[in-house]
Amino acid sequence: MQSEAGDGTQTGAMITLTDVARAAGVGESTASRVLRGHGSFSTKTRESVLTAARSLGYVPNRIAGTLASMGSKLVGVVIPSLSNIVFPDVLRGANTVLVGAGFQPVVAVTDYDPEREESVVESLLSWRPAGMMVAGLEHTERTGAMLRNARIRVAELLDTDGEGIDIVVGFSNRKAGRVSAQHLMSRGYRCIGYVGHDLSLDLRAAKRFAAFRAALGEAGLSVIGEEIIPAASSIEAGRDGLARLLERCPDLDAVYFSNDDMAIGGYFHCLARGITIPDRLAIFGYNGLDVARSAPQPLSTILTPRVTVGEIGARLVCSDGPSAVVDIGFELIEGATT
Amino acid sequence: MQSEAGDGTQTGAMITLTDVARAAGVGESTASRVLRGHGSFSTKTRESVLTAARSLGYVPNRIAGTLASMGSKLVGVVIPSLSNIVFPDVLRGANTVLVGAGFQPVVAVTDYDPEREESVVESLLSWRPAGMMVAGLEHTERTGAMLRNARIRVAELLDTDGEGIDIVVGFSNRKAGRVSAQHLMSRGYRCIGYVGHDLSLDLRAAKRFAAFRAALGEAGLSVIGEEIIPAASSIEAGRDGLARLLERCPDLDAVYFSNDDMAIGGYFHCLARGITIPDRLAIFGYNGLDVARSAPQPLSTILTPRVTVGEIGARLVCSDGPSAVVDIGFELIEGATT
DNA sequence: ACAAAATTTGGCAGCGCTGCCATTTATCGT
DNA sequence: ACGATAAATGGCAGCGCTGCCAAATTTTGT
Structure with missing residues (x-):
């Protein structure tokens, strides 16, 4: 019989449970029980099986195990x-x-x-x-x-x-959207815009926006202007989105973003342009990312667990x-x- | 025989290839070949197998397949x-x-x-x-x-x-560290500090820092001050780390960060404290994260692909x-x- | 039309392991 | 010391599928 090193070195074909059992001088099922710590076996058997397994560099085959145990x-x-x-x-x-x-x-x-x-x-x-x-x-x-x-x-x-x-x-993403709207309104913002990413894919962001808009509506307000980037959310998209939106709607006093990535982008845009936050423009996001919480001005947002x-x-x-x-x-x- | 809906509805036990083969009136291996598109079979057989599989809501068992094919x-x-x-x-x-x-x-x-x-x-x-x-x-x-x-x-x-x-x-992380040092030196910075996270775990960050330090040394410079946060990297850690480092070493003119998370934290600290970048303090990171590239002042860093x-x-x-x-x-x- | 070649097909033995059951061996009570 | 209970063990049949091979069927060549 070929000797195998204890470091897992193996020669020849893949080591199976049968090999281990044979090397330990016990039956397959006994080896299996020891290796899984299931059922009963003597300490002596335990040692010999474990030793054999280690010295052969045995790696159990869970594919086979799963098939056999059907779970x-x-x-x-x-x-x-x-x-x-x-x-x-x-x-x-x-x-x-x-x-x-x-x-x-x-x-x-x-x-x-x-x-x-x-x-x-x-x-x-x-x-x-x-x-x-x-x-x-x-x-x-x-x-x-x-x-x-x-x-x-x-x-x-x-x-x-x-x-x-x-x-x-x-x-509830709907509730998140509604709460966001209520927060902005309670702070006195009335000219509210939206910058978002592709909502046809991100259904949860769509729900938030729908509820946000509905909540504004119930208070007699509406989303003054919106900018939807036809792509996944990103900081850059938020930055560009806000830039474009402000060009179209310079009178906005607050912007709701589809999430924090977008909002941070917006925040960066304001920093770069010297737009005072929150006096000149308020920003609200969603998710509570680290980057949003550690910014010089912590982002107002919704922290999702x-x-x-x-x-x-x-x-x-x-x-x-x-x-x-x-x-x-x-x-x-x-x-x-x- | 029980009738099964075509939408995948199934009653009784899990459907196996044998069930499909029987329903299609062919042998197991034939059904297997059709389902995998391997080997040859007539169009007629193909249809009946596919139909049977669909109507039974058959989901192949890759556990079994993998075991059998040993790959x-x-x-x-x-x-x-x-x-x-x-x-x-x-x-x-x-x-x-x-x-x-x-x-x-x-x-x-x-x-x-x-x-x-x-x-x-x-x-x-x-x-x-x-x-x-x-x-x-x-x-x-x-x-x-x-x-x-x-x-x-x-x-x-x-x-x-x-x-x-x-x-x-x-x-090469070593090369990255060296290049970072060379960049800072070529820009004329001489009082260089380091803010990093726990390097005992992040071996690659440790390599970068070691090479960075070595490169400074070769030019007759050294890391004036360093602040190591005994935790994983984060924006907050970078922020706090830079704050502490600047307190100890107010004369620094550049800081090398263990990565962009840390560097962005440092950047935020400077923004918050009105520390002019890069005139008063330069910041250099590692990774080229989105957030670093979209910041009002794009972070000087190393973009890793x-x-x-x-x-x-x-x-x-x-x-x-x-x-x-x-x-x-x-x-x-x-x-x-x- | 008939043999040769190509195509299609089904049977069955595993893949490596676990679960069940029968058997052997150790432990116990009195 | 001896039957009775408990602990330890090994044999073997699958788990669902694939790969191999032989058999059946169709196609082709002349």
Whole structure:
């Protein structure tokens, strides 16, 4: 028999459980039990199996294990984008909890495209995950059907305005929009504009804006001018957007941005042009990013508990409780820009 | 036989390939071939299999498929953190290419901890991935051994200063540090300070700083004062760090930051305190983040092609070429802060 | 029309592991 | 010391799919 080094060096074919069992002089099932700490075995056996495994550099094959036990330790996580720190934040919260519970997240990105979401969901489902976490409540009909029929826990995150499939963890984007409007109005702003990114893709941003506009309307006001950049949100887009909007509507006294990236861009524009904030122009964002909170003038915005959403979503996906909707709310941050 | 709806509705147990084959009136292997588009089959068979699969709501089981074909379509991606946009950026590049090539990335986070890296690598390897992508060249001995013995493509990213296992894609952090120092010196700065985050964890930042310091030394200069925050990098840390450093060393005329997050924090501090940039104080960062490039005064920094690193790394991991070191370099951005 | 070649098809043995069950061995009570 | 209970162990049948191969079918050449 070939000797193997203890550092994991291996020669020949891939080491299997059978090899370990043979080397330890025990049966496969005994080796399996020891390696998983399941069932009972003597200390002596334990040692010999562990020693054999280590010296052979054995790496268990979870593909085989999962197939045999018919229960995977994978959890699919579907997010729209990796460019916006919001989703890595959610992922971070989910990752912490999932790993802690012995699960392995498998991430897929949709680029905000429902068709793509459908295809990545289908793809993830083929790994027979124990659960799925997806962003938002809006999906194609087939995506919904697949998710419902998978007989696994499904958590929909970051939005509570709509019908969920199983678990819903997030907050109301409509309420966020309304609260933003109320805040601006309560501060006395009356000529309010909007700078946003492509809303046809970002449904949650669209909900916020719709509610924002509605809240203004109820108070007899309206969005004086709006500038929509036909692209994903970014600081630059916010900067350019505000520049263009102010050119068209110089009388604005406040601008609501689709999110903090855009708002920070707007803030930078004002800094560069010497536009006094908040006296000459007020700025309001959404998300409560670090950059917004650490700016010379902390941005007035809505802090969304993104990491917590990921954590709670993951916790519930791992649990076996009933379906639930968890609205964990958001916090309005009265910064120095309104 | 139970009738199933075409929208994927299913009753009873999970649908298997055998079910589809039986429903289509063909053998398993024929159904398998049709579903994968492998081998040959008549159009007639194709239709009946596809129809059967659709009407039964069949979802292939890749766990079983992978085990049988002994070749997975998974690629492990190991990154230190999700909090710093740098790694989501790399992940984004990798994701695009991997998905395009039919692979599914499986992400794991190390929190900059080598022990944790060892454990996540072990864990990922147990899914028998087709390849692995990890950040950096420094690993524990056992991590290295596992990676080397896995007989799969391994790409190490974001650093070229050291020995790689198989594929190395990145740039020289040492060179980045040196170039940064040279830039500051060429602009006439002589009293140079440093504000950084915990370098014991972030080895690449440590390399940059070491090279930076060495380059100053070669020119007869030295780092006048330094402030190291014992935590992860953040805008706030950079802000506080610069504040403390300036208190101790008011004569500094330039500060090198461990990265752009920290540098933006420093920039914000100066804005808040009315410290004129770059006349009174110059600021230099690292990474070339959006926020740094869109600031009223674009930050002088080093643009690291993070997304490209992920893309090239992924491309090479999917390929079967020889081992290689790809240094894709970086770009010094002469902003308005130096 | 008939053999040769090409195309299509189904059967079945695994892939490496886990779960079940039967068996063996150790521990206990009296 | 001896049956009874508990602990430890090994054998083996799958999990759902793919790959191989042989058999069946169709197409082609002359």
